[in-house]
Amino acid sequence: MKVGDEYVLNGHKCFITSGGLAGMYTVFATMDRSLGAKGITCFLVERERAGVSVGKDEDKMGLRLSNTADVIFDDVHIPVANRIGEEGEGFKIAMKSLDRSRGVNSYGCLGIAERAIEEAVAYAKQRVTFGRPIIKNQGLQWMLADMQIQCTAARALLYRCAEMIDKTGRYDTQLGSITKTFVSDMCMKVTTDAVQIFGGYGYSREYPIEKLMRDAKIFQIFEGTNQIQRMVIGSQLQR
Numbered sequence: 154m155k156v157g158d159e160y161v162l163n164g165h166k167c168f169i170t171s172g173g174l175a176g177m178y179t180v181f182a183t184m185d186r187s188l189g190a191k192g193i194t195c196f197l198v199e200r201e202r203a204g205v206s207v208g209k210d211e212d213k214m215g216l217r218l219s220n221t222a223d224v225i226f227d228d229v230h231i232p233v234a235n236r237i238g239e240e241g242e243g244f245k246i247a248m249k250s251l252d253r254s255r256g257v258n259s260y261g262c263l264g265i266a267e268r269a270i271e272e273a274v275a276y277a278k279q280r281v282t283f284g285r286p287i288i289k290n291q292g293l294q295w296m297l298a299d300m301q302i303q304c305t306a307a308r309a310l311l312y313r314c315a316e317m318i319d320k321t322g323r324y325d326t327q328l329g330s331i332t333k334t335f336v337s338d339m340c341m342k343v344t345t346d347a348v349q350i351f352g353g354y355g356y357s358r359e360y361p362i363e364k365l366m367r368d369a370k371i372f373q374i375f376e377g378t379n380q381i382q383r384m385v386i387g388s389q390l391q392r
């Protein structure tokens with residue numbers, strides 16, 4: 154709501170990464186819901202501003218070292234100077250930000266998969282059953298080979314993304330969504346297979362592998378789920 158030369162913000166947003174730690178929030182809010190995406194405006198809101206508070210921390214299955222919290226706005230007065238862009242430009246700004254982050258943020262996800270492969274190979278070399286290390290079994294080697302193939306392909310896709318940004322300065326919507334989806338789906342499969350290679354110990358907290366699998370899952374969910382990424386890619390193909 155706009156009152157004079159100030160905006161008054163009410164509402165709350167769950168699942169904010171570092172929501173309990175941040176000193177400043179980027180908030181997308183609407184003054185008229187009937188306008189849909191065209192009604193959204195972007196604001197910078199300082200943590201210390203009256204009416205801003207932080208709700209509960211999420212108790213998550215993975216990414217447990219990252220704070221995720223609710224942020225609550227109760228009659229928060231925001232000066233026009235805190236508006237980013239023009240009124241109604243918020244959705245465009247949000248989509249542009251996601252174009253920038255989706256591809257390159259997948260580096261962390263690639264790192265999880267690479268660590269899972271390293272751990273799985275090391276374990277498979279030292280775990281002996283029926284008189285030989287389990288890595289000597291072709292069935293297991295093929296699993297590891299598939300993990301390595303997928304991970305190497307994901308790395309190449311990420312490099313392609315980074316190369317395009319370096320060369321053109323452009324963040325391509327479709328390539329960002331393709332990269333985010335491919336890398337996170339790969340990471341989920343690779344970490345799940347790594348747990349399998351560890352056998353019973355894969356399911357135990359004694360080894361780090363179950364943590365990698367729990368951490369991998371969120372990359373298929375945040376910044377737009379992988380179903381939403383497929384919608385983005387599909388709608389681009391229709392154009």
Ligand SMILES: Cc1cc2nc3c(=O)[nH]c(=O)nc-3n(C[C@H](O)[C@H](O)[C@H](O)COP(=O)(O)OP(=O)(O)OC[C@H]3O[C@@H](n4cnc5c(N)ncnc54)[C@H](O)[C@@H]3O)c2cc1C
Nearest residue numbers: 167168169170213216221371374375376377378379380381
């Ligand atoms: C750890 C964590 C950190 C986060 N950090 C942030 C943050 O910093 N800032 C922020 O704004 N948000 C953040 N989020 C929110 C996150 O981006 C959303 O949870 C995510 O985009 C999914 O939205 P949702 O939870 O509303 O799921 P829903 O929209 O309720 O989706 C539920 C399921 O339905 C599917 N679905 C929904 N619509 C469709 C459709 N049209 N077609 C096909 N399938 C569909 C989804 O893919 C999903 O599988 C975070 C979430 C988590 C868990």
